[in-house]
Amino acid sequence: MSGFFGPLDSEGRVPPNQQTRVAAFLISAHGALARQFAFTLPLKLDTAWQTELNAQFYREAEIVSLLMRATAWVPDLALGYMVVSWETAWLPAPIEGIADRSLAGAIHLATLAHAVHAGIRPAALLPVNAKADDPFVMALRRIEFESGRLLQGQILFLKGPELMPLRDAVSAALEKRHAGVRKLWREALESVGITFTNDAER
Amino acid sequence: MPFLDHGSYRIRYELEGPAGAPTYVLVNGLTQYAELWAAYRDALVARHFRVATFDLLGQGGSDKPALFINQDDQVTALRLLIDELGDGPVFLSGISFGGLIALRYAIAHGKRLSGLVPMSCFAELSPQLLLIGNALRTGLILGGTGYLQDLLLPMNLSDQWLTPLLDKLDSVKRQGWLVNDVYALQNLMESFLDFQPLTPQLSSISVPTMILNGEFDFLTPRPLHETLRVEIPDSALVIIPKAYHAFTLERGALTADLLARFAENVLAGHWQGNKAVWIAPEDPGGELTPFPAGYDHLRAIPVQRVSA
Numbered sequence: 001m002s003g004f005f006g007p008l009d010s011e012g013r014v015p016p017n018q019q020t021r022v023a024a025f026l027i028s029a030h031g032a033l034a035r036q037f038a039f040t041l042p043l044k045l046d047t048a049w050q051t052e053l054n055a056q057f058y059r060e061a062e063i064v065s066l067l068m069r070a071t072a073w074v075p076d077l078a079l080g081y082m083v084v085s086w087e088t089a090w091l092p093a094p095i096e097g098i099a100d101r102s103l104a105g106a107i108h109l110a111t112l113a114h115a116v117h118a119g120i121r122p123a124a125l126l127p128v129n130a131k132a133d134d135p136f137v138m139a140l141r142r143i144e145f146e147s148g149r150l151l152q153g154q155i156l157f158l159k160g161p162e163l164m165p166l167r168d169a170v171s172a173a174l175e176k177r178h179a180g181v182r183k184l185w186r187e188a189l190e191s192v193g194i195t196f197t198n199d200a201e202r
Numbered sequence: 203m204p205f206l207d208h209g210s211y212r213i214r215y216e217l218e219g220p221a222g223a224p225t226y227v228l229v230n231g232l233t234q235y236a237e238l239w240a241a242y243r244d245a246l247v248a249r250h251f252r253v254a255t256f257d258l259l260g261q262g263g264s265d266k267p268a269l270f271i272n273q274d275d276q277v278t279a280l281r282l283l284i285d286e287l288g289d290g291p292v293f294l295s296g297i298s299f300g301g302l303i304a305l306r307y308a309i310a311h312g313k314r315l316s317g318l319v320p321m322s323c324f325a326e327l328s329p330q331l332l333l334i335g336n337a338l339r340t341g342l343i344l345g346g347t348g349y350l351q352d353l354l355l356p357m358n359l360s361d362q363w364l365t366p367l368l369d370k371l372d373s374v375k376r377q378g379w380l381v382n383d384v385y386a387l388q389n390l391m392e393s394f395l396d397f398q399p400l401t402p403q404l405s406s407i408s409v410p411t412m413i414l415n416g417e418f419d420f421l422t423p424r425p426l427h428e429t430l431r432v433e434i435p436d437s438a439l440v441i442i443p444k445a446y447h448a449f450t451l452e453r454g455a456l457t458a459d460l461l462a463r464f465a466e467n468v469l470a471g472h473w474q475g476n477k478a479v480w481i482a483p484e485d486p487g488g489e490l491t492p493f494p495a496g497y498d499h500l501r502a503i504p505v506q507r508v509s510a
Contacts, residue, residue: 114268114385115268118268118383118384118385121383124379124380128373128376144346145346148343148346148384149343149344151384151385152343155269155385155388158269159269159270159392167270170269171267171268171269171270174268174269175210175267175268178268
């Protein structure tokens with residue numbers, strides 16, 4: 001199931017109000033990930049896997065930077081309260097069945113990142129006639145592509161041997177995160193007239 | 203659009219055709235979705251069958267488990283669907299990954315079936331298939347769904363099918379790209395990480411079984427189908443001429459006709475598998491011909507079979 005941007009203007013550009021709302025949501029989500037990866041990243045790397053943290057931090061920051069510059073921003077009064085609800089949702093929440101606070105923190109970050117990278121597909125919102133060389137269109141394609149790669153870090157950790165004994169708790173936490181992120185994403189899209197249909201062909 | 207519930211997950215399915223008729227259940231390949239069987243629905247309903255299609259867990263409109271998809275869960279989803287069909291005859295067919303799930307179902311619940319049609323299928327991972335599968339998974343990880351499609355299209359479809367589409371491949375790929383997600387496809391692929399060969403269990407499949415294999419199937423070549431033919435007692439292998447792995451896409455009318463004829467033969471009591479090897483006709487309605495006696499159907503050149 002998928003919805004699409006539109007109606008596009010005569011040159012195939014996405015309406016600025018939709019660009020603004022979608023970019024604000026993505027900046028909130030990827031910005032939160034960038035901040036949380038930044039807090040996790042030590043000044044001096046001690047182990048090899050921390051190189052991935054460094055990569056994740058910079059890719060998230062790149063996504064934020066890209067959207068800031070590629071979006072045709074317009075004033076959006078509703079963003080104030082929406083951003084508050086989004087930012088609240090990215091905060092760590094207790095994970096049932098995992099008492100170790102340090103491990104729970106790592107799982108929180110990985111599940112949030114997995115839900116954002118896997119569950120949000122901004123390029124899939126583009127109709128076939130979207131202007132291919134428009135910066136916003138290109139930005140969304142780039143973000144979706146990079147998300148698929150960033151996701152591998154989360155998959156390796158969440159499916160890894162360290163968490164295998166906690167598989168049920170981790171899976172439940174991840175499904176909950178996915179549902180929460182998906183709900184916010186869908187609400188953000190519907191608030192600018194992007195409706196979801198059963199027929200994704202367009 | 204109806205859904206089945208499997209735990210906290212939902213499975214999207216569609217039923218078409220008269221309720222009391224024998225039913226064909228069609229199982230998608232890895233990157234497919236139920237709508238790709240639309241031509242089969244039309245053709246089989248016109249031949250007085252009921253047709254059930256669905257999206258596997260992780261595909262299309264069904265739920266996509268975020269971290270793990272177990273193949274046993276796919277078999278359970280299939281069982282739930284077949285349980286919905288009542289007591290009438292059920293014929294089960296699946297392509298590639300879907301064929302494997304159909305085999306698993308037939309091993310576990312074969313008594314419920316009247317017939318089985320594995321297409322472009324395998325019961326074990328040969329070194330070639332294992333390595334190709336690993337490479338495809340890496341392609342998905344590095345290049346996304348679009349790159350996986352780029353690899354699969356030329357591997358699995360003929361030049362005749364691809365030629366008129368070369369300048370519109372993006373539109374060919376778009377629906378599959380839209381409805382499939384990287385993480386879900388990856389989970390489906392990674393359901394093979396603990397895969398154990400089904401070969402030792404194939405002999406327990408007692409239902410009539412027609413195995414379909416494209417003449418030029420590169421991904422799952424003839425020896426993988428030969429395992430099914432040799433191990434499944436009431437089976438026959440039918441080679442689709444000039445066809446590749448995804449012959450269900452490009453030879454839909456022929457394949458639907460073969461499916462209907464197989465089920466009609468079984469229902470009429472005429473089916474005899476005999477582990478025979480047949481060559482399908484080029485067109486729907488044509489005669490099947492026996493593979494020439496004395497020649498080796500595992501070879502691509504006419505080599506006489508070495509007697510055992």
